[in-house]
Amino acid sequence: MNNEKLNEVKEKLERDLQNIENEAVLNELKVKYLGKKGLITELNSEIKNIPNEQKKLFGMAVNELKDLFNKSYEEKLSFFKEEELNKRIQTETIDITLPSKKVKRGSLHPMTLITEEFEDLFVSMGYTVYEGVEIESDENCFQKLNVPKGHPARDAQDSFYLKDEYENFLLRTQTSTAQVHAMEENADKGPLRIVCPGKVYRKDEDATHSHQFMQIEGLVIDKDVSMADLKGTLELFCKKILGEKTKVRFRPSYFPFTEPSVEVDVSCFKCQGKGCNLCKQTGWIEVLGAGMVHPNVLEMCGYDPKKYQGFAFGTGLDRFAMFKYGIPDIRTIYGNDIRFIEQFNRKDDTYEAK
Numbered sequence: 001m002n003n004e005k006l007n008e009v010k011e012k013l014e015r016d017l018q019n020i021e022n023e024a025v026l027n028e029l030k031v032k033y034l035g036k037k038g039l040i041t042e043l044n045s046e047i048k049n050i051p052n053e054q055k056k057l058f059g060m061a062v063n064e065l066k067d068l069f070n071k072s073y074e075e076k077l078s079f080f081k082e083e084e085l086n087k088r089i090q091t092e093t094i095d096i097t098l099p100s101k102k103v104k105r106g107s108l109h110p111m112t113l114i115t116e117e118f119e120d121l122f123v124s125m126g127y128t129v130y131e132g133v134e135i136e137s138d139e140n141c142f143q144k145l146n147v148p149k150g151h152p153a154r155d156a157q158d159s160f161y162l163k164d165e166y167e168n169f170l171l172r173t174q175t176s177t178a179q180v181h182a183m184e185e186n187a188d189k190g191p192l193r194i195v196c197p198g199k200v201y202r203k204d205e206d207a208t209h210s211h212q213f214m215q216i217e218g219l220v221i222d223k224d225v226s227m228a229d230l231k232g233t234l235e236l237f238c239k240k241i242l243g244e245k246t247k248v249r250f251r252p253s254y255f256p257f258t259e260p261s262v263e264v265d266v267s268c269f270k271c272q273g274k275g276c277n278l279c280k281q282t283g284w285i286e287v288l289g290a291g292m293v294h295p296n297v298l299e300m301c302g303y304d305p306k307k308y309q310g311f312a313f314g315t316g317l318d319r320f321a322m323f324k325y326g327i328p329d330i331r332t333i334y335g336n337d338i339r340f341i342e343q344f345n346r347k348d349d350t351y352e353a354k
């Protein structure tokens with residue numbers, strides 16, 4: 001009776017193994033044969049009822065069935081898995097001829113570009129970049145720069161004062177105020193070499209002036225600094241920024257915090273000095289104020305003017321950006337229009353004066 005049952009299960013199993021269509025059917029068979037009430041499991045539990053002399057053979061036969069099932073199960077399972085993988089490979093192929101998704105690249109703002117260019121140049125000459133403050137006391141903005149209260153040089157500049165108990169403070173009108181901080185903070189009152197780029201604020205507003213604009217200030221203090229060093233430095237920097245063929249001209253001028261003072265013109269890079277609308281037919285464009293640091297300023301900032309001299313210069317970064325990138329209206333620089341900013345990337349940053 002038990003052998004009959006054994007043969008029956010064996011036949012069923014062999015038939016079933018012929019007709020497995022997919023993984024689901026395969027798993028159903030696993031339950032049918034090896035589950036708790038599975039056919040092979042049942043045969044297994046019969047073993048204990050088999051007379052001893054037949055037990056071994058019966059047991060071996062049941063094990064063979066179990067092995068047959070397991071072997072077939074593994075084979076079929078890996079067959080189905082492979083089949084599924086092949087199907088996925090076929091349906092999920094990547095079409096490399098499709099156009100890629102464009103990654104939108106940002107571009108640096110022209111003022112960032114020009115500031116970095118100035119900083120790189122001066123750092124290469126041994127200067128450090130000094131960060132000033134934008135809210136300044138009257139004392140630092142004017143008095144310590146040799147512009148006492150009531151001095152006419154204030155008229156063109158003093159603009160945005162704070163209120164109430166801060167009425168002695170204003171938004172700085174020039175980065176020259178950084179000279180005062182740098183000298184006062186330099187504890188050993190020894191040599192100094194800094195540039196300070198940053199925003200300044202004045203009551204100006206037209207196509208070439210904005211109430212907020214950017215300057216960069218330079219200050220060098222040492223024991224043997226002369227006007228010749230100032231000229232050499234400024235000539236080099238104008239050439240490096242505007243092109244090697246740029247000519248530089250120094251005119252005597254007046255600034256309260258320098259003596260002597262100069263204004264610096266460069267040959268017009270649009271017409272190469274012939275005369276055009278940019279240089280107002282003069283062939284020259286004014287770009288800088290500079291001079292030897294006034295002894296009063298040195299003294300007020302803690303330096304001994306008998307031992308130390310210095311030179312200083314200041315220029316509008318917006319002006320350089322406008323020249324270099326051909327920006328006709330300063331207000332576009334601060335207008336925050338992405339279409340304007342997008343036009344700038346370092347590849348276009350290669351203007352060379354002829």
Ligand code: DAH
Binds near residue numbers: 288289291292312315
């Ligand atoms: N601070 C001046 C201005 O805003 C520019 C300037 C002139 C700076 C002469 C200097 C200097 O350091 O020596 O117009």
